[in-house]
Amino acid sequence: EPEVTQTPSHQVTQMGQEVILRCVPISNHLYFYWYRQILGQKVEFLVSFYNNEISEKSEIFDDQFSVERPDGSNFTLKIRSTKLEDSAMYFCASSKARTGWDSNYGYTFGSGTRLTVV
Amino acid sequence: SQQGEEDPQALSIQEGENATMNCSYKTSINNLQWYRQNSGRGLVHLILIRSNEREKHSGRLRVTLDTSKKSSSLLITASRAADTASYFCATEGGYSTLTFGKGTMLLVSP
Numbered sequence: 001e002p003e004v005t006q007t008p009s010h011q012v013t014q015m016g017q018e019v020i021l022r023c024v025p026i027s028n029h030l031y032f033y034w035y036r037q038i039l040g041q042k043v044e045f046l047v048s049f050y051n052n053e054i055s056e057k058s059e060i061f062d063d064q065f066s067v068e069r070p071d072g073s074n075f076t077l078k079i080r081s082t083k084l085e086d087s088a089m090y091f092c093a094s095s096k097a098r099t100g101w102d103s104n105y106g107y108t109f110g111s112g113t114r115l116t117v118v
Numbered sequence: 119s120q121q122g123e124e125d126p127q128a129l130s131i132q133e134g135e136n137a138t139m140n141c142s143y144k145t146s147i148n149n150l151q152w153y154r155q156n157s158g159r160g161l162v163h164l165i166l167i168r169s170n171e172r173e174k175h176s177g178r179l180r181v182t183l184d185t186s187k188k189s190s191s192l193l194i195t196a197s198r199a200a201d202t203a204s205y206f207c208a209t210e211g212g213y214s215t216l217t218f219g220k221g222t223m224l225l226v227s228p
Contacts, residue, residue: 043206043218056215091160098214106151106163
């Protein structure tokens, strides 16, 4: 079964450093997403991406964050200057269609990257 | 903002029993989805129910949706130890983004 692949599985970084989290979505999917889950809290939406541009973003996704699809397969999340509160599990997801009332498709999530900022 | 909120927060049952988890939300939705998460792992999509559907089945899973009460339930029949995980409902509104609840931790004992 096709999978969304995320690397690395765990990253430790010093406060103020830049990190890039990488994702390889499912090849025939067109919509890409980043979510995060701070330990013990809800999974939160960060950003959605379609046709090489951001479709939606949450209040969390401020100027410190950026996304890119540098080639036909990778989808990256960059955090420019990490803060302690950025420590979380970051999930990449993709979907075949823009899910809505007329779709039966859910999202396929990767296994996540656990980011620890020290 | 719309939110999925599950109850109970934790559920402990024996193998073979049924497990029922509930989810409530606040605003109108396009669909509601249930996901499962094993400890420290990714989210696995289980089932999606559209706003114009009332019930859906997939294997041992049964999902209901009551849009008048803004609530959904997930029933897992004949549970197995391997069903032990956290279960999340997530609502999707008009912007193709998911809003997750805090989840129900299900423990199935052999």
